[in-house]
Amino acid sequence: MATSLGVEQRYSLITRRLELQNGWSAQELQKRLHEGRDIKYHWVTAPTGKPHIGYFIPLIKFADFIRAGGQVTVEFIDVYAFLVNYKFPWDQVQHRTTYYRSLITAALTAVGVPLSKVPMAQMSHYQTNPQFNVDFWKMCALCSQQDCRDTGAEVSGSSMLSPLLTPILQELGEEYLDVDVQVGGLDQRGIFNMGEQFLPQLGYEKRVHLMNEMLPSLTGGKMSSSHPAHTKIMFLDDPDTVRDKIAGALCQAGNIEQNGILPILKHILFPVSELRSVHLQEVEGKKTDGTNGINGVGHGSKRPFAAEGAPEGTLFSVAAPTSECNSNAYIHYQTYEALEQDFLQQRMTSEVLKDAVTAALNDVLTPIREVYANHQEWQDSDRLGYPEDWLAV
Structure with missing residues (x-):
């Protein structure tokens, strides 16, 4: 065990300043801690517009996860970014992925989070796995268009096919990166609901989901890369x-x-x-x-x-x-x-x-x-x- 903290201390440290997706997530997290397991966390970021300081909120939180004996996999979901922001060519998305990786690395170092506890992954790298493709097809056969649209505004308002695929890809990452907990902003609730509903239908474990607050803009409303x-x-x-x-x-x-x-x-x-x-x-x-x-x-x-x-x-x-x-x-x-x-x-x-x-x-x-x-x-x-x-x- 990488920490001498007790179960309740670890649970408090993990969940402070966060909202649990539901009561099941709270119970499952407690169960895993009582089993003495070091928790593996998953945080995804789509390399679209340039990040603003709101990204500090989850990055700072990594320190609590690590102090509680865990590690955090940062995943750069480049395929997601390409599909949801389809006006930008694939090569440009790859340059943005490099930008994000460099920035996240520098930001973690600046706030004192040890990079040795933060492995990094890229969505397009593990999706070459043939079994991933089979699972993706199975998920497409299970989910309705409305299931995908219900995951959030970024998908619901699109007339294109490609954004509808993105929540499926994100949630399959939980299995293929072998994580226990996915962490995201409050705007991820719909995607997390999809994973909890459909991953068990593929024979995979339902994951714990934690959500952080979103930083408002300087002038009111959500801070967004697309805003002035x-x-x-x-x-x-x-x-x-x-x-x-x-x-x-x-x-x-x-x-x-x-x-x-x-x-x-x-x-x-x-x-x-x-x-x-x-x-x-x-x-x-x-x-x-x-x-x-x-x-x-x-x-x-x-x-x-x-x-x-x-x-x-x-x-x-x-x-x-x-x-x-x-x-x-x-x-x-x-x-x-x-x-x-x-x-x-x-x-x-x-x-x-x-x-x-x-x-x-x-x-x-x-x-x-x-x-x-x-x-x-x-x-x-x-x-x-x-x-x-x-x-x-």
Whole structure:
């Protein structure tokens, strides 16, 4: 066993900040943990438009899975991307796959998730298996068009055949990559329902499904790669662009419902800061297990987003209302909920909160930008996968 945590501790760590697909998923996950099994997780990403920082939410969560004794297979579902986004040629999809692989690798490293615990797979590579083709045909014979359309908006509104095939391909990946749990956004619920219904009809195990929150856009609604640039922050946005986008985000003091900044704190910055804090506690405690982080969790070499001199346990510091005699005052937070409550009570302005978020987010993104600047293959895949971004350069 790769962890000394008990079953309930592992279950709590695995499921925090996530929604279980249904009661069966909760029971099955508990059962597998009681059996002493190390859980194998599956996260898929389709190389279509360029990823935005909402992708941090599942990537950060990998650290919890690994601390609980598991490993996470990242699958780049290139066939899915080609079929659902059929206007782009296959060769371009392959360049986008390289772009995604480079970006996900850099992002995982930046937040301190050990790559040794994150094997990567590509959909088109294992689909050459003859048995896969047989299972695909069987699934096509079992599923109605409506079953496929019910999996989500990306499929339901299409008049083309190819998008209807994509949920079948995704769910067969659970079997062919030999995983226990698939993790996805809340928008994956329909696809997960399809897998739970039809995989057992092929004689395969029904998998556990976990879902993470989706990051809203800076101006309201879901953050999406297809939305205008000012509504989302991209991984490779430069520091000034990040600052300008956050400055223009919806963030009225006292309003926690319609807010584009608080979700970044809740779902990205506080979890990253916690990972950094865990690593520092380990380093300062002179770790004895010989790993590069607690139970194998990565280096996370930077400090939490706490001001110098902050109390122990601080995960985020925000400038306080200042006076002439105290220009370096901060409010320190150990939990997101405490910060949200202060914002609701207007104990801080939106301007100081935006400044703190800008600094913290740029701190997380800087090493990713640096990798890109020195990674010729990544740059080439950017140019070939997204030529429209280079037309004005």
